[in-house]
Amino acid sequence: MTKPVSFNELIYALVRHIPSGKVLNYGRVAELLEVPQGAREVGWAMSALKYGDHSVPWHRVINAQGRISIKGSPESAAEQRARLEAEGVEFDEKGYIDLSRYLWTPGWGVVDMIIRQARGESLETDNDEPSG
């Protein structure tokens, strides 16, 4: 019995696993979640987070050019950069990050595990969930 989870939930689940000092671009997040063209939804999911909600390390998600992509909120953009720099991520004088250096590459099976976990599936054997 898999819990019905929205694409948003999967996005949050994956983003929560990005290690400190590493980043993922929107398109990559979507790709890892098997929606290769869903980059915009990833951005949508990030924007849906309430300001001040840091339960999801949203600052580790940037665009494919290696730049911060927040619109409409200079505060958030500045916060994102500050948080990344605090984790050791270096920015270009043009505001670019070297993706070849900071892009996170999850190990084999890791994403699958994250997805299963988000859905409430057991991690090892197939056991029944308590009926709700």
Added chain:
DNA sequence: CAATTGACTTGAT
């Protein structure tokens, strides 16, 4: 259910 909305991406100029 149809239309609208986006923290995107890619290719061309």
Added chain:
DNA sequence: TATCAAGCCAATT
């Protein structure tokens, strides 16, 4: 490097 136009798709209204 900066701009523009198209394509894509889940969540919102």
